[in-house]
Amino acid sequence: MDNKTEKKYLKENLDEQKNPEDIKKFIEDVELLGGHDDLVEEARQRYTKVVEEAGGNSGELDKRTLEVDGEISAINEETKKEIGEIESLPTTEVAVEVPPDSPNVDIKLDEEKQKIEKIKKLDEDMDVLFNQLASSLPGQIKNFVDSPEYKKLLELNQKRNVEEKSLFEIYERYTKLNPEHHRGFSTQNFDNYGSQYEEDMKYAGASEDTLKRFKNFVEKFRKPELEARKDYDDTYTRDINTPKWNFENELKAKSGEIFGEDRYAADEYNGKYYNLYQEKFSEAQKKIIPDKELYINTVGTIYS
């Protein structure tokens, strides 16, 4: 797992932590792992926030757990040191042969076989679930992209872009004339700054007609755009995020059954499937809505 993927995985793990004790454990684990100081800091802030939300004080709680924290930290340090000492010992190339009839070897092999079988079964279950989810998405994508409505949307979008660009340039010139009030003529900021843009235009001496056209522009393009933006986010949550979360929960439940308390093995397993699934979803996402801005512009045009 590269550092970026690891960070993403850890961030998602952090986002799921709701209890102070779990956040504390997260901090310890990530500190031990190293290389993610930003996440450690974020986790610390979250820890303080969670305790405060419960009506408490993180300082007070730290005092109460101070002794245990110290013991945990000492064990981590000691373990690191002991492992370091072993690793630094010279390695001899002579392998000690274990007799093939050793009962210990038999037990080990048997355990390994059982685990392989369980993992194989888990792989099969995951594949079924994975294929179901991944294959249902391209169907939706195809219908969406092939539909006459979508083609019409693209056509309209091209026309709209020409019209919008010239309007945009006009209004931008006006708002830039007021250095004190200009806040950047951005399509994203109309919900917050719409009326201030009007003030900027008045200051710059825009005529009543121009102001009227500007208001029409907001009504016709910007408001539908904001609605479309929200619609996009809702669609994205429904079609991409929710199935993804469901998949992750299934994955955790299954790996929990197999690996039990062996958190490291479970995490490694989850990580592998999560990455595979993420790749598929990224592909699907690109196809389902090829471009967020395009979607917003085209849907915005139809709504208007």
Added chain:
Amino acid sequence: MTKEEKAKKIKEIHNKAKIKLKELEEKRKKIVRNYIKELEDQKIDAIRASILKDK
């Protein structure tokens, strides 16, 4: 020490630490839960007191 012996030894150290850590984490969980419980009890007491005061 061979590679296998090293790996075995490291695994032993790791497992030993894991058991100890697990116990300590449980202990800490208990402390945190008790603290949260204390806070909740305080809130309930405050609500109860305010209801009684209103009466």
